[in-house]
Structure formats: C-alpha cells, structure tokens
Amino acid sequence: MLTFTEEYVDSLAPNASAVKNGWGLVKKNQFVVLQKSEDGSVLFGECIGSGKNNYLTSVDFFGETPTARCTCPSRQFPCKHSLGLLYSFLNGANFTTAPIPEDIIAKRAKAAVRREKKKEQPTNTHKVNKSALTKKLKAQLEGLDVLDRQLQQIVRAGFASIDVKKLKGLEETAKQLGNYYLKELQNELREFQFIWQQNLSEEEIFSLAFEKVLLLYSITKKGKEHLTKRLEDQALVPDTGTSIEEKLGHIWQLAELREQGMTKTDVELVQLSFSIIKSDARKEFIDLGVWLDLADGQLYFSKNYRPYRAAKHIKEDDSIFPVASIKELFIYPGEGNRRIRWEEYQLGPAPQTKKIISMAKQNVTEVLKQVRGQLRLPLADKYPVALISFSKVGKVDEQWVLDGKDGTRLTLTNGTPAEIDTLSIIDLLSNQDLVDGAMLVQFYHELGTGALSAKPLTMITPKRIVRLLG
Structure with a gap:
C-alpha cells in the first residue's frame, strides 16, 4: 500500500x-x-x-x-x-x-x-539541484515576509479584535503559505484560527493564542535567518541541529538522514503510549507513539500523518506491545524528544516492566529543570514527555499528585479541556499499582503562573503496563 x-x-x-x-x-x-x-x-x-x-x-x-x-x-x-x-x-x-x-x-x-x-562508483554524495533549491528558498523567504506582516497586524490589534472577518483573512494567508512551500506554517496558522472555533473561555482562548503566536513568530524569525544563511552558503547544507528545516516544510528522506549520520543500528524499542489525534485544523489524523530505547533510556516520538481525504489510502499505525527490534533507526533533527522512523522491524517478547522502571528518571527536580530548559527553546515541543520513577501516586486535597523518589511532588493534570481524561482511570487502579513504579507523563506549562503540571499517559508497575490513553 x-x-x-x-x-x-x-x-x-x-x-x-x-x-x-x-x-x-x-x-x-x-x-x-x-x-x-x-x-x-x-x-x-x-x-x-x-x-x-x-x-x-x-x-x-x-x-x-x-x-x-x-x-x-x-x-x-x-x-x-x-x-x-x-x-x-x-x-x-x-x-x-x-x-x-x-x-x-x-x-x-x-x-x-x-x-x-x-x-560501482565510489561516491556517497547526495546530489542537490541547486538552482531549483535556490528558487524554493527564495520563495520561502517571501512567504515568511507575508506571515510576518500578518503576525504584526495581529499583535498590534490584539486578540480581542479577532472576528469572523479577520479569521477569513487568516485563512487566505494560510492558503498563500502553501504556495510558498511553507506547509507546516500553513498548518500552524490554521491551528491558530481553530482556537476561536473551540468551546473555550476567553481566558483559555487568549492563552492558547498567545502560545501559538510566540511559536509562529519564533519560526518566522529563525526561518528568515536560516534561509538567508543557506542562500549565502554555496554548499546549501541543511540544518540538522534543530527542527527548523521541518518547521519550514522540509520532508526528510531516509537517505538524507542516513547521509547525515542521523541513525542508530540494532535498536530495541518499547512503545509506552499510542494515540490517534484528530486534528480538524490540519484536516489530518496523527498516529502518535511514544517509545523507550531499552539501551539508553531515550524517549522518542513516532508520527504518521493521514490527511482526512486520503486516510483510506494510508495505513494506520497501531499499538505495539512486544519489544520491537529495529535494524536501522532513523532519527529526525530536533530538540527534546526526537521523532523517529524505520523501514521494518521484528517483534520480540513482552517487555520486562522492572527494566523499564529501572530506566525511569529518579530525580524529579532534575527532570523539571530539563523541561523548563526545553520550553525556553523557541522551536522545541511545548509538551515534552518524561518517564519518572515514583514512590507513590495519590490525592492531596482532591488533587492527584506524584511523589518522586527524591521527595519532589508533581501535580498531575488532564491537560487541555479537549483531551482525554486519564486521571479518572487512575482511580480504578489498585493501591499496589500506585507505589514504587514509573509513570510516563506529558508536561504542561501554565503561562500565567509559570507552573508545570504533568498529564499521566502510562503507568508501569512491577507486574504490568497500564496505558491510560486506551
């Protein structure tokens, strides 16, 4: 297929x-x-x-x-x-x-x-049509100027001024971005529009809108700097240190990633979480997996995009419970939890829960420090994940909390109002599941207070793995 x-x-x-x-x-x-x-x-x-x-x-x-x-x-x-x-x-x-x-x-x-x-020819050089690439980079720069002007208008007028007419204007800008090879920014701008279509309070709308504008501004600013440098560089070398190429719409080919050394061999992964996100703003289904590398404890994302209109033609990813053995793992450039991909894998035995728990982070304070550091990176995922070891999970004043092995307490949340409620599922677990285990969490940052909370995705106990997303 x-x-x-x-x-x-x-x-x-x-x-x-x-x-x-x-x-x-x-x-x-x-x-x-x-x-x-x-x-x-x-x-x-x-x-x-x-x-x-x-x-x-x-x-x-x-x-x-x-x-x-x-x-x-x-x-x-x-x-x-x-x-x-x-x-x-x-x-x-x-x-x-x-x-x-x-x-x-x-x-x-x-x-x-x-x-x-x-x-038979001794060369590994990835050939690039420099003329065509130069034209594309110049077109992208023009598109970033269009978006920059739109963002300035939004900031000057304020979020309260956004009405049906302005949302229609944003849709026109989004269409233009597609013509400038800026598909990912097109999607980001449409997600900004979609915020006003959700049943949220004004405070929630403005908070999400502020976060999205910051991201769009960061990509626009860094994108201009990046594209200008690439046009000045005769070698036209892509950036593999950050996610800017992907943010600007570059589709990384496996051959490129291999050429850039963005691979690992003979890897064993365990899928800790799997969910299907329905994005009406992007008009796509996103199959999202979170994976643990059993060799070094790194957490990765796998993403499979399935446009609504082509969903029947694209194979849907699925939950995988056994250990997946992968001969060659491709790792995308980026910050924080990196995206991965592979061509083929073999399924092995069920994962050992005790080994997974042993690879969880013991120091919650250090995890919070790393998360805050990632959130300061303009292009990084604003909802990072971590596997944390806990001594106990329970309620304090009707609020679910996680007590780390280092004594640090972490507040648990359900995330945004539109997300699946996972805290209610914890209520169904036995007391044995709530002590001396590990939890895969996704972090949320409250812009107003600066507080960090975490959404439980998966519970790992000495005897079993409980995926809270289903």
Whole structure:
C-alpha cells in the first residue's frame, strides 16, 4: 500500500506553480483514466491536455525515489500531470487496478542497470539541484515576509479584535503559505484560527493564542535567518541541529538522514503510549507513539500523518506491545524528544516492566529543570514527555499528585479541556499499582503562573503496563 503525504508531493514539485497547476487538474476533473498496479508500486493514468491525444502519465515507486513520467512536452520534472496524478490519489479518487504497462516495465529494467552501475562508483554524495533549491528558498523567504506582516497586524490589534472577518483573512494567508512551500506554517496558522472555533473561555482562548503566536513568530524569525544563511552558503547544507528545516516544510528522506549520520543500528524499542489525534485544523489524523530505547533510556516520538481525504489510502499505525527490534533507526533533527522512523522491524517478547522502571528518571527536580530548559527553546515541543520513577501516586486535597523518589511532588493534570481524561482511570487502579513504579507523563506549562503540571499517559508497575490513553 502506498503511503505518502501532501507535503511529500509538494516537496517533489519544481516550483509553486506546478503545485497549483497539479491541483487545478484534479479540481477540473481532467483525469479520464486513473489506475494503479496490484502491488501498489505504480500509479498511472490519462489526463486531458492541450494536444489531440490524452497525456499518459505515471509515478513509479519501484526505486529508492519515485520516478515520474509523462508524454506531455513539459520540461519540468515532475510535470503538473504527474503531480496531479499523486494529488488525485491523496484526494481519494478511485484508482482501478490494472497490469503495469509494458513501457514502464522496460524502463524499470533500464533503471535497474543504471543503479547497479552507480553502486560501482565510489561516491556517497547526495546530489542537490541547486538552482531549483535556490528558487524554493527564495520563495520561502517571501512567504515568511507575508506571515510576518500578518503576525504584526495581529499583535498590534490584539486578540480581542479577532472576528469572523479577520479569521477569513487568516485563512487566505494560510492558503498563500502553501504556495510558498511553507506547509507546516500553513498548518500552524490554521491551528491558530481553530482556537476561536473551540468551546473555550476567553481566558483559555487568549492563552492558547498567545502560545501559538510566540511559536509562529519564533519560526518566522529563525526561518528568515536560516534561509538567508543557506542562500549565502554555496554548499546549501541543511540544518540538522534543530527542527527548523521541518518547521519550514522540509520532508526528510531516509537517505538524507542516513547521509547525515542521523541513525542508530540494532535498536530495541518499547512503545509506552499510542494515540490517534484528530486534528480538524490540519484536516489530518496523527498516529502518535511514544517509545523507550531499552539501551539508553531515550524517549522518542513516532508520527504518521493521514490527511482526512486520503486516510483510506494510508495505513494506520497501531499499538505495539512486544519489544520491537529495529535494524536501522532513523532519527529526525530536533530538540527534546526526537521523532523517529524505520523501514521494518521484528517483534520480540513482552517487555520486562522492572527494566523499564529501572530506566525511569529518579530525580524529579532534575527532570523539571530539563523541561523548563526545553520550553525556553523557541522551536522545541511545548509538551515534552518524561518517564519518572515514583514512590507513590495519590490525592492531596482532591488533587492527584506524584511523589518522586527524591521527595519532589508533581501535580498531575488532564491537560487541555479537549483531551482525554486519564486521571479518572487512575482511580480504578489498585493501591499496589500506585507505589514504587514509573509513570510516563506529558508536561504542561501554565503561562500565567509559570507552573508545570504533568498529564499521566502510562503507568508501569512491577507486574504490568497500564496505558491510560486506551
């Protein structure tokens, strides 16, 4: 089954116009034939064009990177017809199953020969089309200027001035950001809009809006600095020290991460938490897993994005309870809990709960210090997770608290009003589950008071693992 996102397709486009024109073909129903191979490795079809005959276009996922082919005269690769084919798939169009065309099979064979010859050449350099990349970076800078002006208007007028008309204007700005290759910022701005659509108090709305504006401003400021430096650098080297590339819409390929040394080998992971987030602002399902590395105790995130309109085409992640053995683990650039990905894994025995507890942080005070340090980083996740060892979990004045091994007390919370209530599930656990164990928590920062609280995600006892998110 094919698994790719709209952001990934956008990253293949030679320019913003190609993205717009590709979607234009979909909206105008220009594709008269849409087909896919039985193994899902190739999409192909026919598109009405300006010529007498329909254009035959295809995208082949047989190799390491997709190969787009089309009979149109365009010199852009991929052309708008190939991009439109991919967007049609993401848009949920009906692709009938058909045999792979003979010409594609023949071209695959020739490509295989070229790959074998390439392997014999002593080079590991990742080739970059510098001209196309330069154009993209300049377009992104223009998009950041558009967003910067919008943010300044919001700050000058104040949150109280935001009404239906201004929210509609923000949607127009969000659409523009997509044309500037700033898909992630487009999503962030739409999440800002969505705050006003939730059933929240004015205080809660303004608090969430302030947090989102700070993030948008930070990405805009650092994004401008970063893109300017990259344009001045003839090597055009991507930043692997922070998450700025991803914030600006870069889709990291596994080959890139491997080339940059962002991998670990022979890793054993335990999934401590799994949830599916329904984001109406992004119009996506997000399959979110939290994983523990059994070698060094590091916590990681796995994320699988499934746009609403393409959800039936993208395989949904699932809960995994046994130990997962991974030959090559890919680690995304970022701050705090890093995102991970892999190509394949093998399931082993059930995890040993006592080993997991032994890897939990004993010093709650030190954890809080690290969390506050992460929150000060402009681009870092504002809801970090930690695995904390506890001596006891219980209620004090009707408030759930965690007492750490170092004597520090941590207030527990349910997070935002829209989130799943996990504290009520703790009420159902036995007293034995509430002593001498470990808890996976997600931190929340109260902007007004500066206080930190933690949402329980998973309880690990000497005998079992209790996932509170279901």
